[in-house]
Amino acid sequence: MGLLNNLINKSRLKSPWVVHYDCGSCNGCDIEVLACLTPVYDLERFGIVNVGNPKHADVLLVTGTVNKRNKAVLKNIYDQMPEPKAVVAIGTCGMSGGMFRECYNVVGGVDKVIPVDVYVPGCPAKPEAIIDGVVKALELVKAKLEGKAPQSDAAPAEPAEGKPEEPKPEIDAA
């Protein structure tokens, strides 16, 4: 089974399917994410496909500030991605809340809600940087996989270690 596991691990790096969630971005970063799929950047070269469905996805791309209204949605989407998975926070807002971080309704960066593996800075982030971020996320996944026992089919694995505090996914009454 060692060979099969190696093959599967290799395939994980070769076939990162992404789902993109806009947490309330100004659309600047969203446009850059979509630009990656155009013939100019052609993300599919790396096997990256935008699947639009967390259940099929391996990498979650989040743009924009997390606010109290949509943090449950973000959490749900994250939860509905089967392991192993990675999260890439894109743009200044995704990293820290950006210029909206002081707003009454803003929770802050993506990492306040779900564990983030890679932060891609920029306002907006460049497509090259986003592609680089996804590749970095994969390297992290690889390191994680090699550090730990191979994934079994028995049960979903624990989320990544060293993650920030994880708020409860309750519905806010705000």
Add this chain to the structure above:
Amino acid sequence: MLNGLVFACIVLPILAALLALIFRACAIRKALVIGTGVVLALASLALAKAGSFRLAADTMLGINVNSLVMLLDFALMAVILIIGLRLTNWIIVCLAIAQIAGTLYVEGFIGVGSGAPFLPEMGIFADNLSLVMVLVISLVGSLICIYGLGYMRVHEEHLHLEKSRQPRFFFYMLLFLGAMNGLVLSNNLLWAFFFWELTTLCSFMLIGHDGTDEARRNATRALWMNMLGGMAFVFGMMMLKKAGAELSMLTLISSGNSLYLMPIVLFCFAGFTKSAQVPFQSWLCGAMVAPTPVSALLHSSTMVKAGVFLVLRLAPGFEGTWFSVVLAIFGAFTFLVTSALAVGQSNGKKILAYSTIANLGLIIACAGINTQAAIAAAIMIIVFHAVSKALLFLCVGAIEQRIESRNIDDMRSLYQLMPRTAVITAIGIVSMMLPPFGMLLGKWMAIESALNMNFAMPIVITMLALGSALTVLFWGRWAGMLLGAANPKPVRVSDNQSFSISFVLMVLTIMAVLASLLSPLLYVALVQPATLAAADPASGYSIWGALGSFYNNTGAFAVYPLFIAIALGFAWALHAARKASKVEGTDPFLSGANARNENGEPGFIGPMREVTAPTMGNYYLSNIFGEGKLTGTANAVAITLIALMLGGVMWN
């Protein structure tokens, strides 16, 4: 011995029916129904084992049967006449008077050339087709009656009746079983006619059983439409009488005399009305107001089969004629149109009704294709359809008593409420449309035998192909909806059914699977001799080796290898599903807004931040497949086809 068995099949249920009417105690009724069921089942099995036979049966308990039947026949028609007068329905009155007059003529009381009719020496005649029918009627019919015991108790509780109407109900149910057995075993056409009208009467009484306005209206419609067929039957006999021919099924089919073609066409017309072929489909749809055991017994597995039985019985009599070709097109057309109509329905029983008509149409198309293989296909479809459709009707009945709706939209996620019934219904649905179950085997044989037809082949096959795709559409979505579940764990709740209901559902499910599993044996034991007896066995189908395959010169249906492959695959899939059921489940994808309410039921965060269950509907495509859109055109086309049949025969 044979006399006794035939007596047990025909007369015994009728006697039991009378007893059920007289003794009103629940326990006696239960004993009568179960006892009759057991005796019928055993007698039919013994008959089937004995194989084809002929019986004179001219006296019974010292009474001349011919006179007895004649007497009862007039009594029956008088009853119908009185019913017509009481309903002040002039169609029924006219038809009843015409039938009485016609029968008087046939019996030789009035008219020119009067004299006793030329009656066959053998009153009873059974070949494998009849025996298959007897088996279906006795086995499936008895099971449905037993189911009725549990069903009617709950049914009457729902209706809050002061006085139980069950004696009347079971009187007609048991009477019907006897009449049906009599019909399929009669060689004497006068006897057949008596039993034919008796089933019509039972049907009328049982459709109107609940006594609501709608029930009465629909029962009346069923009565006059069926009497139209009875009228055609009488006309057929009158023509035979006029020609001085013997009133015998056997003579009709074996002589090959072109004089007999017109009576045969008239008998087939009677078959169309009984089998609710387009344009007579409305009575069967209306009949769905009856309690579910009635729909299962009369309107899917047996009585409507009497029509196609008659057509199949007469099929050798019109082999190679123009009528046969148009008949194939007519049957295929009914199959197509009623399948399309079923797509547009959300009422579960109506879907079943339309699908029943569709399958009857398929059988008639087989009779029209009229090769040995096609007739064999038709008989196979009769058997498998009877079991599967009875099962489905009984399931819908059980579901309806629980959820108080027969709308399939309300059956969404039924698996979580009554898991066993939901799974059984799904099995029933699958057995109607997918291999390796027998229905599909019948369809396969039908299409393959249609290949060698004349120029009408493309038309017939086009309609069969379209119709069968439509079938998949309405069955597929229903099966999926039933099995809806929100958790990977198997649901462990009780279905809350009386024993008689769950027992019958179980037995019928096993029968459906077993019958398909035994289809090659069934074919050898029942169908092949019936269709190949006289003909050259090398030209038709043969069982291919020990593999249990249907093999002919145009293809092969490897039943057992297919069964084994699919069963193994299914076991593997089941194993995987079992293993997966241990995993913690997730919610359906609802764009991240998924949440569970306080009862753990899934939904999404809706307005006012409340957890709202998503609601979904089916594509009924009522703009295309609605009853209002299709019925008119379909009736017109069907009437044209019938006119073509009649015209073609008269022309010659």
Add this chain to the structure above:
Amino acid sequence: MELSIFTILIALVLLLLSPLAGGFITGVDRRLTAWLQSRYGPPLVQPFYDVLKLLGKAPMIVNSWQVLCAYIYLVSAVVALFIFFMQGDLLLIFFVVTVGAVAQVVGAMTVNSPFGQTGAQRELLQMLAYEPLLVMVFVGMAKAAGSFNVSDIMNVEEPLLFSLPLLFIAMVIVMLIKLRKSPFDISSSGHAHQEIVSGVHTDYSGPQLALLEIGHWLEVVLLLGITALFWTSQTTTFIGVILIIVETYFVEILIDNISARMTWKWMLRTSLCTGMVLALVNIFWLYY
């Protein structure tokens, strides 16, 4: 249908090779599509990476019917393809394929998600659109060759394409629908199409999705095999058969790339009106 250990062995070997072939064809498909869109595209073995990755993911299911249905879909594809390689009955193959298609729909219908359910309803309409056409193609072949058996159809005197040109067009329509190509990719959208998320596949994930994908590869092989029957005969060469497969598949990809997605009404009209008329005309033609 000759039955010997040898034929069974050959069929088994072909069956084992089919997923490889199917995956490879899908890879070529993606590469060609990228090329038509002036992109570079993924490596040829990308489909294998995808499936292996999916197999390695943690299971995530809503209910266990989904798992059952995904397996049945694969089993039906395997059985259908095996019958094809055994040169069995075309109608039987058709019926077995239907099992898988229905299983897929049932699996999606058991999940209470509007995306999956809408996809399932549309998938059923797709089946309504291609099933009659496929039956007509098979009946046409059987009429021309005198038998539904693949073995007999392969041994006709001259290629069926000459007598069944219109049915070949019908077959192209069938393949467009069955392979989920534009303009008929309405029930399950891969890649960047996100109208109803992933339609009928929305709530399948990880290993189950991988099984569906492998089953789909087998169906690709089966459909291309059926296309090949239009050219196989006593006289034609192997190269010719390969050519007709390649050409047909290229036409499929081309249509996929030059057409926009249409509605189910349009689909039913195209396949059932146009396709059935083509098929009928062609079969009537065989009588003269």
